[in-house]
Amino acid sequence: MSKLDKAALGEPDSVAPSTADDVFLSVRDLRIHFDTDDGLVRSVDGVSFDVRKGKTLGIVGESGSGKSVTSLGVMGLHRSARAKVSGEVWLDGQELIAADPDEVRRLRGRKMAMIFQDPLSAMHPYYTVGQQIVEAYRVHHDVNKKVAKRRAIEMLDRVGIPEPAKRVDGYPHEFSGGMRQRAMIAMALVNNPELLIADEPTTALDVTVQAQILDLIHDLQKEFGSAVIMITHDLGVVAEMADDLLVMYGGRCVERGPAEDVFSEPRHPYTWGLLGSMPRMDREETDRLIPIKGAPPSLINLPSGCAFNPRCPYADIPKDNVTRTVRPELTEVGGGHWAACHMTQEQRERIWTEEIAPKL
Numbered sequence: 001m002s003k004l005d006k007a008a009l010g011e012p013d014s015v016a017p018s019t020a021d022d023v024f025l026s027v028r029d030l031r032i033h034f035d036t037d038d039g040l041v042r043s044v045d046g047v048s049f050d051v052r053k054g055k056t057l058g059i060v061g062e063s064g065s066g067k068s069v070t071s072l073g074v075m076g077l078h079r080s081a082r083a084k085v086s087g088e089v090w091l092d093g094q095e096l097i098a099a100d101p102d103e104v105r106r107l108r109g110r111k112m113a114m115i116f117q118d119p120l121s122a123m124h125p126y127y128t129v130g131q132q133i134v135e136a137y138r139v140h141h142d143v144n145k146k147v148a149k150r151r152a153i154e155m156l157d158r159v160g161i162p163e164p165a166k167r168v169d170g171y172p173h174e175f176s177g178g179m180r181q182r183a184m185i186a187m188a189l190v191n192n193p194e195l196l197i198a199d200e201p202t203t204a205l206d207v208t209v210q211a212q213i214l215d216l217i218h219d220l221q222k223e224f225g226s227a228v229i230m231i232t233h234d235l236g237v238v239a240e241m242a243d244d245l246l247v248m249y250g251g252r253c254v255e256r257g258p259a260e261d262v263f264s265e266p267r268h269p270y271t272w273g274l275l276g277s278m279p280r281m282d283r284e285e286t287d288r289l290i291p292i293k294g295a296p297p298s299l300i301n302l303p304s305g306c307a308f309n310p311r312c313p314y315a316d317i318p319k320d321n322v323t324r325t326v327r328p329e330l331t332e333v334g335g336g337h338w339a340a341c342h343m344t345q346e347q348r349e350r351i352w353t354e355e356i357a358p359k360l
Contacts, residue, residue, distance in 0.1 A: 024227040025051040025074070025195055030087035032066075032073045039300040043069040045251040046087075049244075051195070056221070056228040058238030058259060060274065061248035064296045067231045068117070070248070071197045074229075075114055076104035091195065110140040112195040115217075117203055119184035123172040129156075129183045130168030137190045155186035159216055178209035182216065189220055196221070197229045202237065214241060235278045239263060247271050250297050250307035253330065257337030267339035267348050269312045272356045290359065306342060314351065318342040 032044040044066045051057045059067050072078055076096055078085050089096040091112060096104050116122035123132055133152035134145060141148070149168065156164035159182040172180055181201060188196060198217060202210035218241060221228050230241055238245055238259060245262040247255040247270065255268040266272055276290035294311040297303055305324040309315040315323045323342050330338040333345055341348060 022052045022054075023050045024053045024092055025229075026088075026090040027070075027074065028088040028090070030070065030073055030089065031085070032069050032078055033084040035082045035084070036300070041299045042251050042302065043299055044073060047246075047248070047251075047253050049246050049253070049256060051227045051229060052243075053194070053227050054221070054225050055243040056230055056241050058230045058232065058242030058245045059248060060232060060235060060238055060245065062233060062296045064299065065248040066251040066299075067233075067248055068199050069251075071114065071199055071229060071231055074197065075108060075112060076101065106140075109136055109193065110191045111193055112197070113188040113191070113193040115181075115184050115188050115196070115198040115201050117200040119180040120172055120177075122184060123180070123187075125172055128169050128171055129175065130170075133168075133183075133187045133190055136187050140191050151190060152186070155190050156183065158220075159183070159186045159189075160212070161186070177205055178213065181205065181209075181213055185213075185216065185220070189224065192224055194224075194226055195229070196226045197231070199231045200233070201230075202232075202234070210237075217241070235274055247274070250302050251299055252307065253338075253340070254308065255339045256330070257334070261334060261337045265334070265337075265352065267333045267337070267345075267352070268308075268341050269314055270308050271339075272352070273311075275360055276356070306340075314343060314347075317347060 027050075028048050030044055030047045031042075034041040034043060047066070047070055049057060059070065061067055069078075073085060074089055074096075079101060085097060087097060091107065096107070123129065130149060130152045133155060134148040137143070137148045137151050138145070153164045153168050156168055161167050161179055161182050167175070167179075172183070175183060196217070201217065202213050205213065214237065217228065220226070230238060232238060242259040245257065245259040246253055247262070247268065249270050255262060255266065255271050262271065263275070266275060270292070273290070273292035277292060278289075292311055297307055297310070303310050303324070305322070305326055306312070306315070306328050309323045312323070326342070328340040328342050330340045333339050339348075343351075
């Protein structure tokens with residue numbers, strides 16, 4: 001397999017962009033480190049992935065795994081003196097990491113947009129929702145305020161906000177949580193971006209509103225043909241929406257592949273743990289969830305070897321203590337399916353088939 005072929009499949013050691021016709025975003029060996037008073041924080045440490053047009057990539061992992069930092073890196077929002085960003089981010093054939101910040105700023109909103117986790121803090125409290133959507137539209141279109149307001153009302157109506165002509169003059173605090181999230185989606189989509197990043201878009205919303213928001217994103221994706229990155233800790237969300245799945249732990253990708261393959265035949269112990277801790281409607285009420293023991297690692301002082309080894313019940317299976325001394329690299333376990341684990345393919349298949357799958 002050539003180096004370029006490995007890059008297209010997500011091999012982190014290669015930084016060549018994917019050449020597949022339908023790949024809109026190609027991230028190669030992305031590293032985002034922060035200098036702090038306590039030491040160097042390796043928030044993202046060599047992550048690679050592709051997102052295709054009209055498809056959804058789900059990025060999952062516990063808090064502190066590097067999911068949101070990755071998305072902000074793609075958007076070019078790590079420009080502080082303490083942030084060290086390297087690697088390559090190719091958006092529709094244009095590299096962004098080395099690009100002029102003004103050029104990246106022009107792309108935000110027009111070609112790529114983001115739905116933030118907390119719309120109440122992401123939206124300005126002193127301006128109406130309509131004013132903020134109008135501003136986002138006029139940055140990229142030479143139109144007057146009247147035309148832009150009509151566009152804002154149209155978008156509020158499209159995302160299901162009742163009485164949009166009236167609510168366009170409301171302030172963020174006058175909207176419910178679900179309505180604020182819809183308004184944030186309207187603002188993100190007002191310029192018909194080709195890449196949409198949704199960072200925990202359903203956090204703190206009740207389950208009914210969650211379903212409505214996810215259906216809305218899915219419907220708008222089909223309408224606009226956008227590539228979507230769905231960042232979440234909720235495996236139920238990605239099971240519903242994602243075409244491809246990337247599992248992050250300790251700032252790195254530990255498993256990546258088609259969502260169906262990762263869910264049906266996961267090949268990393270951390271993914272097994274995430275699946276075991278996910279509530280299931282088909283379980284008996286007496287069945288208990290299987291939590292992952294321990295806590296996520298510090299990104300300043302990651303464990304040597306495999307970062308998951310202190311929490312992994314199978315860390316002693318590989319010989320010569322390699323799990324605690326050598327960091328595993330992603331290796332292909334199937335067509336487009338990659339995992340970073342020192343256990344052999346046969347050992348992982350046996351454990352999954354005999355020990356893990358029967359409990360899920």
